Amino acid sequence: MIDKTWTSAADAVSDIPDGASLAVGGFGLSGNPIALIEALLAQGTRDLSVVSNNCGVDDWGLGILLGAGRIRKMTSSYVGENKEFERQFLSGELELELTPQGTLAEKLRAGGAGIAAFYTQTGVGTQVAEGGLPQRYDGAGGIAVASPIKDVRVFDVDGVPREFVLEEAITTDFSLVHAWKGDRHGNLVFRKAARNFNPLAAMAGRVCIAQVEHLVEPGEIDPDDVHLPGVYVHRLVEVGPGIEKRIEKRTVREGVTEPGPVPSTSSGPSASMSKEF
Known part of the structure; x- marks a missing residue:
């Protein structure tokens, strides 16, 4: 049996060196592998070249690595939610390879499929x-x-x-992704909007590290339900269903009562996309 589980996020990212390239899942703040990002921040890794749809916001997601000066280059399709990103880019501190969103997705998928x-x-x-x-x-x-x-x-x-x-195509040294469920062999299931770039980022990394909300035993996930087979995944960390999730913006019409806090277990579009509702 190949058990790919690691005891902690810190252990799982401990060998990511300065100057590494990373593919990171997420769209907006939906599906961000925040536990892995925070562990990377804590260990002090810097000079990173990161491929991700966007760079989080100033105090969440990849934005916390950016704010700490840990990212050298971003390859992204959208950068409009982060003021520190704008400052660093215009000042010459940060390199940016702006890529059309569909093209970015296919560059990651192609890299994982061995297409040059x-x-x-x-x-x-x-x-x-x-x-x-x-x-x-x-x-x-x-x-x-x-x-x-x-x-x-x-x-x-x-x-x-x-x-x-x-x-x-794009391949990277490591990839960091978030999944709803995974078994010890690395087979992953993503939930609703959190699926986004996560499978593609996982495929592109030579070493894929996944944080999962629910860790199950091999055989407990029906093969037809697997979104990403374990062949692409090398390390898993269970973070639990209570992990914090954020929304970039919440907008309601005037005179309409704002809904209560979004439960931390929700990963659907209403809980994770920066959209009006």
Whole structure:
């Protein structure tokens, strides 16, 4: 029997070195592997290159690593919820590779599937393909590093010639993900909106570390219910169903009573997405 469980989040991330690359699950604050992020913060790891849909908020998710100056580069599709992110990027402290969201998802999936690169129509005719997007500023308003020009080719699609841009896959040294349930062999089940980028990030990491709310024995998860097979997962830490979960924003119409606190066990869209309801 291959038991992939570890005793604590601190132990599970203890060998992540300075300068490592990480793929981190989550969308907004939904599905953030917060226990693993906090453990990484506590051990002092720095100079990280992180691939994630976004960078949390100023005091939660990846935002706590950013605020402590631990992240050197972010590869993301959305960065609009974090003022410290804006400050660090414009001052030249942080490098950013801004990537279309669907492209980012496929780059992670392709990396996990052993596909080196792929062509997509997304970004054709823009700076995504033509280069020149600021990746690092010089601190004085100038661009120190700009995105490169990418290969564009024409393919015949249903008899119509169309341009496609080449995008390289992403693999990282480690990945950190959150799952609702996992067995000791590493088979994972995600819950509702918290599924988001977590399976893709898990696939892209050479060493995948997963925090799970419920740890069960092998065989207790029906094979048809497995969202990510254990072959992609190397370490598991049980964090329990009471782990804190946050929402970026809660907006209600004027005159409507605001609902009570969201239970910590909820992972559905209403509990984890930054949307109006």
